[in-house]
Amino acid sequence: MQIDSINIAQTASAATIIYEALKKAIIEGQLADGAPLRQDEIAKMFNTSRIPVREAITMLEQQGLVVTQRYKGAVVAGISPDEAAEIWDFRALVEGHVIEAAVPRMSDETLELARSYLTAFSEGATPMDWGDQNRKFHTILYRDSGLFYHLGVIEKTLDRVDRYLRAQLALSNGLARANREHEAILAACERRDATRAAELTRLHILGAKTNLLDNLRKR
Amino acid sequence: MQIDSINIAQTASAATIIYEALKKAIIEGQLADGAPLRQDEIAKMFNTSRIPVREAITMLEQQGLVVTQRYKGAVVAGISPDEAAEIWDFRALVEGHVIEAAVPRMSDETLELARSYLTAFSEGATPMDWGDQNRKFHTILYRDSGLFYHLGVIEKTLDRVDRYLRAQLALSNGLARANREHEAILAACERRDATRAAELTRLHILGAKTNLLDNLRKR
């Protein structure tokens, strides 16, 4: 006898659980740039030994979310204005390509979901809401491309800059413009204009880049 | 007193050494698709305990070079024709963009280096030679872009598919065409025609994709 469903729900390893939790904390900005990740401290928080903690930190390092130095430990990786600029350029390139591939294959359900995220975004009250709904809105528009490698790279890139994206949205002119541009992108998708959707996505990202850089350099 | 040079040569951790060695073995194809990575076995090879081995495997998993299952271990990650096709598309997109950014900033030394790699490629005798020189040739042309995030993503992508790239070059029509196309790309760089260099790079990669897919599907 074979009952697959029983084996499907694999309990995650402690290392994975710790990794997800730390990643969330970094992405959401609860751990600020440069904040140290002490193995002992984290191990106590999760009631484990340091071994799974170390594996979690190793994963984070591979993702570029922390930087470690031998015998000195890991700290949350920051981002310089130059890096930020480059990453936004990268996003424009890849996300533009992916949405262009996705539009012809985009289902009505996807469009409806996107619309609901757009609404939730405009009704959001906190930077966390804006960030979450913004990300949901964009990634749902990419999903139907079926380009899993691209999607994975985009996810990792967004993880890397999520904090800064949120900060950018919270700027004075961030929200209103994002809303306007989201509306235009979704409209292009709805009328199946892949080229225009891609163009608008690129402009949306590059505009956010300018906005963010003005702010980063100001500090 | 400050003597920097003494502290520069950091001895790498065992985990890092093992990671580099395993990565090399996977990239070079010494460990074939699906080959299991036994922690005990590897630990003995490096005269260490399994702890650094596990961290090395964790790194490889994050890179997508191995796939692990809880309590079952890690095996070298293969690649399906669909994934291969997508990754070659991704390469065309990103590498085309990066070389376009690099050409205006490309130094004469870079061009000379590229020429030397091109020569070494054409004179190579084994798939390993071809693969190495091919990769050197391409990446040197990207370097002067200064787009470090893009460069990092490209490196990881090439690591992921290095084995298949090598196999593609070794196909009957692989070498001669690669040589011809490399020559054309380099010529465009030398006359500072960024647009053309980018276009040729994209065509070069997409052509290789077709060649590879024909071969993958045949098996």
Added chain:
DNA sequence: TGCTTGCATATTGTATCCAATATTCGATAT
């Protein structure tokens, strides 16, 4: 005071040991 030196403490890196799970293989029943 300002600087070095050496020790105590803190932190990370690794080895060893135990626990949890998977796999193999033989015995048994049908």
Added chain:
DNA sequence: ATATCGAATATTGGATACAATATGCAAGCA
């Protein structure tokens, strides 16, 4: 013969213990 069960073995996941290195601090000295 084939299928099923269960114990023995193999393998991975994690806890504890120890080693290597970094950091902070206080004593000593100019």
